[in-house]
Amino acid sequence: MDEQVIDQALAKIRSQLHLSQEAETEILGEIRTHLEEARQAARMAGEDEGQALERAVAEFGGEEVGQELQQAHAGWESIEALAATGLPVLLALVLRWLVFVPQGSYRAWGQIFSQPAFWGVALAALLLPALLFRRWQFTLVSWGIFWLISVVFIVIPHAYQW
Amino acid sequence: MRKGSTEILVLSLLQERPMYGYEISTQLEQRSGGYFGMKEGLLYPSLHRMQHRGWLSASWQTVEGRPRKYYSLTPLGSKVLSEQAAEWATFLAAMEPFIKDKPV
Numbered sequence: 001m002d003e004q005v006i007d008q009a010l011a012k013i014r015s016q017l018h019l020s021q022e023a024e025t026e027i028l029g030e031i032r033t034h035l036e037e038a039r040q041a042a043r044m045a046g047e048d049e050g051q052a053l054e055r056a057v058a059e060f061g062g063e064e065v066g067q068e069l070q071q072a073h074a075g076w077e078s079i080e081a082l083a084a085t086g087l088p089v090l091l092a093l094v095l096r097w098l099v100f101v102p103q104g105s106y107r108a109w110g111q112i113f114s115q116p117a118f119w120g121v122a123l124a125a126l127l128l129p130a131l132l133f134r135r136w137q138f139t140l141v142s143w144g145i146f147w148l149i150s151v152v153f154i155v156i157p158h159a160y161q162w
Numbered sequence: 163m164r165k166g167s168t169e170i171l172v173l174s175l176l177q178e179r180p181m182y183g184y185e186i187s188t189q190l191e192q193r194s195g196g197y198f199g200m201k202e203g204l205l206y207p208s209l210h211r212m213q214h215r216g217w218l219s220a221s222w223q224t225v226e227g228r229p230r231k232y233y234s235l236t237p238l239g240s241k242v243l244s245e246q247a248a249e250w251a252t253f254l255a256a257m258e259p260f261i262k263d264k265p266v
Contacts, residue, residue: 013203026231027206027210029229029231030183030206030231031203031206033182033183033184033228033229033230033231034183034184034187034202034203034206036228037184037228038184038202041188059201059202060201060202060203061201061202061203061204062203064201064203064204065201065203065204065206065207068203068204068206068207069206069207069210071207072206072207072208072210072211072214073210073214076214
């Protein structure tokens with residue numbers, strides 16, 4: 001019964017959130033802890049279980065809290081999404097330049113794998129998203145796709161010219 | 163609560179030690195004799211904004227079987243607190259001549 005009341009309170013807040021699954025789970029987990037702590041405090045102050053929970057939920061707030069949380073996170077998620085998209089593209093562009101521009105031809109591109117700069121950028125491309133962004137898997141997929149497109153659009157036209 | 167005051171109050175509390183949301187909420191209420199009480203849930207958007215800005219860092223810890231998200235002041239948060247405290251001190255000093263000796 002108690003869990004049901006807390007779940008209903010969390011559902012009201014969740015109805016106002018349009019964030020990533022991960023962010024919503026963390027926010028709601030934090031709120032659940034708050035409600036349980038508040039209920040416990042009210043119980044220790046002498047209220048019965050039902051009253052304590054009712055007070056905890058009422059004092060916390062409902063939809064208006066969800067709306068404020070949405071506003072607090074939405075801007076940040078947009079910035080993070082832009083950075084998460086921009087960084088892999090930037091790294092892919094650097095890699096593309098390292099691989100294709102110095103030699104200027106498709107024939108020589110295999111030699112790039114012996115250059116430390118290539119491996120430095122490639123390693124940064126793998127590590128930075130993992131360190132900077134919570135949804136780093138998407139960043140790596142984005143980087144991989146952009147890099148693949150770069151290779152395909154440069155290598156294939158050169159191959160046909162051979 | 164006055165606009166903009168939540169941040170300085172929270173930063174001041176966290177200057178003492180890391181705290182979790184419910185603890186911050188009760189400390190605000192108790193220390194101000196209820197004056198700085200607010201809808202408890204509205205504290206969290208402020209906390210999360212300050213975390214995004216890099217003023218606070220957060221980490222989950224399990225205490226007495228309950229997961230709690232503890233917030234700590236970062237060096238940037240300390241700097242912001244100093245600046246905001248100076249602004250409030252200036253504001254209060256400027257107000258003082260106008261409200262001094264006025265009947266309440």
